Amino acid sequence: MAHRLKPLAEQVIVITGASSGIGLCTARMAARRGASVVLAARSKEVLEEVVHELSVSGAKALACGADVADRRQVEEVAARAIAEFGRIDTWVNDAGVSIYARLDEVSEADGRRLFDTNFWGVFNGSLAALPHLKRQGGSLINVGSEVSDAVVPLQGIYSASKHAVKGFTDALRVEIEIIDKAPVSITLIQPTAVDTPYPGNARNYMDQEPKLPDPMIEPEKVAEAILAAAVEGGRDVKVGAMSILNTAIAKIAPSLGDKMSAKQADRQQKPEAPHNPEGALYNASGSGQVRGEGKTG
Numbered sequence: 001m002a003h004r005l006k007p008l009a010e011q012v013i014v015i016t017g018a019s020s021g022i023g024l025c026t027a028r029m030a031a032r033r034g035a036s037v038v039l040a041a042r043s044k045e046v047l048e049e050v051v052h053e054l055s056v057s058g059a060k061a062l063a064c065g066a067d068v069a070d071r072r073q074v075e076e077v078a079a080r081a082i083a084e085f086g087r088i089d090t091w092v093n094d095a096g097v098s099i100y101a102r103l104d105e106v107s108e109a110d111g112r113r114l115f116d117t118n119f120w121g122v123f124n125g126s127l128a129a130l131p132h133l134k135r136q137g138g139s140l141i142n143v144g145s146e147v148s149d150a151v152v153p154l155q156g157i158y159s160a161s162k163h164a165v166k167g168f169t170d171a172l173r174v175e176i177e178i179i180d181k182a183p184v185s186i187t188l189i190q191p192t193a194v195d196t197p198y199p200g201n202a203r204n205y206m207d208q209e210p211k212l213p214d215p216m217i218e219p220e221k222v223a224e225a226i227l228a229a230a231v232e233g234g235r236d237v238k239v240g241a242m243s244i245l246n247t248a249i250a251k252i253a254p255s256l257g258d259k260m261s262a263k264q265a266d267r268q269q270k271p272e273a274p275h276n277p278e279g280a281l282y283n284a285s286g287s288g289q290v291r292g293e294g295k296t297g
Contacts, residue, residue, distance in 0.1 A: 009034030
């Protein structure tokens, strides 16, 4: 990478999906380390509470209510970031949602809505950010998954969306970094299962409450990887031992990967009735939680 990225304390960082989970964890960590942060999500009230909390501790933060599926709203986030802070140094596309269901059960409307958030949200964020990042250099960070390479049954449509995010990010990197030689670092973050409110926010077709298969990693570990990419760049960053293992097997021994993946079908349910089958597919969750399982923080 020919250009130098700024130290974190000198950066303006925009984070989508910042009202819970990895996005919220990353925003707090970046603010604690001196970055100016722009938090974007549908849960505007949650974002305003977080911005107040950060401001009290001396951080510079801005809340932007936005649905990443709407290009106009995402462009408005970029415009507000520029108006408030004068530039954007790092843009993190983190917003995402899942559906727990067999692929032959997922309605077309639900599947398209998931892609609107998980894929088109990344597309919209990337294209809103790039003109600003190209101007003075910076980093674009897209949060994919280990299922950008591997897959998981009962979350097939989510796996497909994360494959799409990887294809988009890889092609964009070739165009921007190599062909254009623009001063922008484009990184794909690929975490394994993370302990966030993700299962409870998912649209759930099952007759039991969804969960992520163990082992899960802490959201702080993913936030650290995102912020490292903001200052060091990187191509694709696997987070968690299982991500390294599962992505490697998907590439080297795909038939074995299929068999290992099939074993996850019975490890994604809790022995209890669904709490909120609609999840946050169409409406903001408003949870404001970093961790899952009703844990605080």
